[in-house]
Structure formats: C-alpha cells, structure tokens
Amino acid sequence: MPADPSAHGAHAARPEELSTAQVAAALPGTAPTGRPAPQRLAQAALKDLPWEVGVAKPDPAIVVDGVTRVFGGLTAVSVDHLEIQRGGITGLIGPNGAGKTTLFNLMTGFDQPNTGTWSFDGKDLGKLAPHQVARLGVVRTFQLTKALSRLTVLQNMLLGAQGQRGESFLRALVPGGWRAQEKENTEKAMDLLRRFKLDAKKDDFAGILSGGQRKLLEMARALMSDPKVVMLDEPMAGVNPALTQSLLGHVKDLREEGMTVIFVEHDMDVVRDISDWVVVMAAGKVIAEGPPESVSQNQAVVDAYLGAHHDAPLTVEEEDQVLAEVEAEIAREEQGPPRVPHANRSDEKDGLV
Numbered sequence: 001m002p003a004d005p006s007a008h009g010a011h012a013a014r015p016e017e018l019s020t021a022q023v024a025a026a027l028p029g030t031a032p033t034g035r036p037a038p039q040r041l042a043q044a045a046l047k048d049l050p051w052e053v054g055v056a057k058p059d060p061a062i063v064v065d066g067v068t069r070v071f072g073g074l075t076a077v078s079v080d081h082l083e084i085q086r087g088g089i090t091g092l093i094g095p096n097g098a099g100k101t102t103l104f105n106l107m108t109g110f111d112q113p114n115t116g117t118w119s120f121d122g123k124d125l126g127k128l129a130p131h132q133v134a135r136l137g138v139v140r141t142f143q144l145t146k147a148l149s150r151l152t153v154l155q156n157m158l159l160g161a162q163g164q165r166g167e168s169f170l171r172a173l174v175p176g177g178w179r180a181q182e183k184e185n186t187e188k189a190m191d192l193l194r195r196f197k198l199d200a201k202k203d204d205f206a207g208i209l210s211g212g213q214r215k216l217l218e219m220a221r222a223l224m225s226d227p228k229v230v231m232l233d234e235p236m237a238g239v240n241p242a243l244t245q246s247l248l249g250h251v252k253d254l255r256e257e258g259m260t261v262i263f264v265e266h267d268m269d270v271v272r273d274i275s276d277w278v279v280v281m282a283a284g285k286v287i288a289e290g291p292p293e294s295v296s297q298n299q300a301v302v303d304a305y306l307g308a309h310h311d312a313p314l315t316v317e318e319e320d321q322v323l324a325e326v327e328a329e330i331a332r333e334e335q336g337p338p339r340v341p342h343a344n345r346s347d348e349k350d351g352l353v
C-alpha cells in the first residue's frame, strides 16, 4: 500500500529541541516559504516504485553495481545493483551478519571490494581512501563510536573538519590563513555542539560522555565536513530512550536539510518511524526493497529473520522456540517503556511526520 504522503511533512518543533526550531527556520522547506520540504519530494518520488530489488530510483545519489567482498570462504557482500534516492532516509536492515556494516565500510573507503563499482553523483568512489570519500561529501559514523576519549569534545569536533573542502595547501600559505580557518572551524563546531546540546561539555574529555552523548558527538562531528550523504551505523544502539528521541529528531533534521541519509538499525520501530525506503540484506545480498510497510509483508524477509526457507517449514520445536522468543520480547516490552514512545510525540500526534 502506498505510504501516506502526509506522514513525512515538516515536523513540529519538539519542546526539548529549541535549537532545532531555530535551525528549521533557516532551512529550505521548513521555513514558511511555501516550498515543499525535501523529504516530501523523496517520499513522493519513491511512492509509486515497484517493491523490487535493484529498482531504479528517480534521482539516485548513490549507485552500487556488482559489489562483492569475500573473507576467506565467506561472501560477506554480494550486491548486484542498488540505488539510493537523494534527499531521503534509507534504512538498511537485516539479521546479524547480513553484510550491512561491510557494505558501509566498502562504500566509505574503509574496506576494498573483490569486485564492483559504486558512485556518488556519478563520481566513482572505488579505490578512494576514507578522507577522499569524505571530501566528496560522503561521511559515516560507526557502530562503536570512534570519539577519541583523551581529546575534549571540541577537539573531537575539530578533527572532523579535516576533510573540509575549504582546506588547501594554498590557503596555508596565505598569512593568517590557518588562523582564520581555525576560527571558522571552532565557530562551526560550537554551532553544531549547541544544536546537539553538547556545548556545555565542550571542554570535557569525550571519554566521560555517556554512550548516547558519544553517538550525538559522532553525528555532530560527521557534519563538520558539510556532507551530502550521511551513513549512520546503528545510531540508536545502546542509547537510552530519552536520548533516542533526540537522536531520531536529529536524523530527521538531516533530511530536512536535504541530506541523503542511509542508516543501519535493528529496531523496527525506529526504521518504520524515519525511513522513506528500506533495503533488506541477508547473507550478503539485498533480498528486498520498498517503503517501510512493505518489508513485514515480504516472505523472504520474514524467512531471513527466522533463518528459514520457503521450502523448509518450521518444525514444531522451532515454532515453539520462535513463539517463546516472541513472548519473551513482548514481556520485556511490557515491563519497560518502549524505546519510541509514540504517544508522547507531538510531531506524530499532529500527523506531520
């Protein structure tokens, strides 16, 4: 069923996100200019596409072709064709070991494939080092954050500026050029820290931040290089429910700013909440693509998560085990607050996101 276009409108300012409201006011599509928000365009563009693996997108930012990565005898990634729509949020999901992180590593220059090509805006990204990929506008965060614990929060941010396009050897030769650049970078870092509510911690060592604050720092640092594509590897993992809300808001804000976001996530509530499109991987391959509501209806996806095959029905013992796991999951959810407290979300109540 096609997604409801109203579900991804400009979201209302969250009370806990004062800086977001300020940022939103300055952003295309969220200011009262009558211009449609970028995410609406992405969602509208994807709405009538067939739910087929490898389907061509109307305006792809990233195109992957024939990429394989083999470790010993194991094919960790084998993606024939994948396009990522510009300006949308694409969720990359799949069971453990599906190849999601390996694909991220390949696309951002942290690993090299055995075969294949991939491009951003038509520019070949193969064989580029991570800093060169970042300079072209594609940045990523990591499952385990890479915040350097013995540097302060601000110093960590300034490291993120190194791939900036404004930096150049010539600029270094201009008297005062570096100092001007440093001042510019510091101002930009402080703006981002304010937006991510980490400004009060600018002089703290990153090592003393909570897991969630480190995730925020990592996202903020990724934005130092003015990226066009942001790849987030499990941005919500290990983050407490209160901060999850804040992180979700920040991811949506990236889309508001016109960035293309690809994120790996295991929590299906989160995936359903923020994705315009979902790509499902299993055993290295893309096994399904479509809007969030399409994947739970896809038998191949259900099988991949259950570790079963179409032609191999579950035994009674396996069914009992799956049932017991589901019941345990429900019991856990009943005991604690859900990670995404939908009832409290002002944006959802308004039907705007």
Ligand SMILES: Nc1ncnc2c1ncn2[C@@H]1O[C@H](COP(=O)(O)OP(=O)(O)OP(=O)(O)O)[C@@H](O)[C@H]1O
Pocket (backbone or CB within 6 Å): 071, 074, 075, 076, 094, 095, 096, 097, 098, 099, 100, 101, 102, 103
């Ligand atoms: N450097 C490596 N050497 C050997 N095998 C690896 C390496 N990196 C990944 N793999 C294997 O490749 C497969 C895909 O791993 P990957 O981490 O990409 O999966 P994933 O979908 O990100 O899983 P998870 O959701 O658990 O993070 C796994 O079987 C993993 O053990």
